[in-house]
Amino acid sequence: MNNHIDTELLLNYVEGSVEPALSLAIALHQKHCPTCRQKIKDLESHYGENLELSESSHNEGAGFDRLITDIAKLTTADTNKAVPQVLTNHDRENNGGIGFVDDYAVAEINRPLLKQLLNFNQDGFEWQKLTSNISTVELELYDVSFKVNLLRFSAKTKIPKHTHLGKEFTFVIEGDFKDHKGTHTAGDFIACDGSDEHSPVAGDTGCVCLAITEAPLKFTGILGPLLNRYASY
Ligand SMILES: [Zn+2]
Structure with a gap:
């Protein structure tokens, strides 16, 4: 941990x-x-x-x-x-x-x-594909400050480089990913803010995370325009 x-x-x-x-x-x-x-x-x-x-x-x-x-x-x-x-x-x-x-x-x-x-089971949720390797489920928590999503990345998926316009908290549910801060495995709780620009990579078995975002992510990589559209809520 x-x-x-x-x-x-x-x-x-x-x-x-x-x-x-x-x-x-x-x-x-x-x-x-x-x-x-x-x-x-x-x-x-x-x-x-x-x-x-x-x-x-x-x-x-x-x-x-x-x-x-x-x-x-x-x-x-x-x-x-x-x-x-x-x-x-x-x-x-x-x-x-x-x-x-x-x-x-x-x-x-x-x-x-x-x-x-x-008692996580991926089949218990309706996933929406964002790209061929990334799917999401929006969870309604009636939270006025944060948007809550499940994010699923297939094995070795590179998540486009992005910064954060606000705070982002990630809880790793299954699998793992790594970024400039190290490798994050199931059970880890990671806090990011505007000072963190990273391009995480999912591990060998992929990764499922709970993502709690204060403001939309701002994607700066090649898929930026596409992902920004999905991320703008
Ligand atoms: Zn702890």
Whole structure:
């Protein structure tokens, strides 16, 4: 697992203030990632404590300062450190495998879709071809900030070079792809923004991703005009 979710985003998740599209991707990643799962758990307990502190003492400043100090500690905690934590049977059996969401999350999550993506089956979706090697499914999450798509790339597909006009979050569902940041495999959560111009390449078995985009991608390669037309929503 090379890619994790940054602390600010996890804090928003724990507070329940994250957008529906992101809460879905964070829930998917936490299922795969003991490190982020532990961080969410820590943030939840720290955040809860500090909320109580500020309410009881009527001193929000001190509570907030302590919260920030605690978060700083979490942020600097070694993310490479192995966190010995496995999902319990309760997690696995509860609610079709998404019981872990009840244990660790506060944000609103589209549960039917989460279940569908955790037990992923390509045949369960109606794919639209963008090119001979790239297909997509648009997912409706009623999220005003983000557009959410499944993207499927056949083996070794080069995705035309593009920059991002806004934030883009990618969760790898199946297979893998690589770009200038490295190889991203199933379970990885990757954040990109306008500073990232890349031309990802799908791995040997292809790749299926959940793509969450704040603004349309801007394709700059040879297929640019065609793909920009598909990407403009
Ligand atoms: Zn992680």
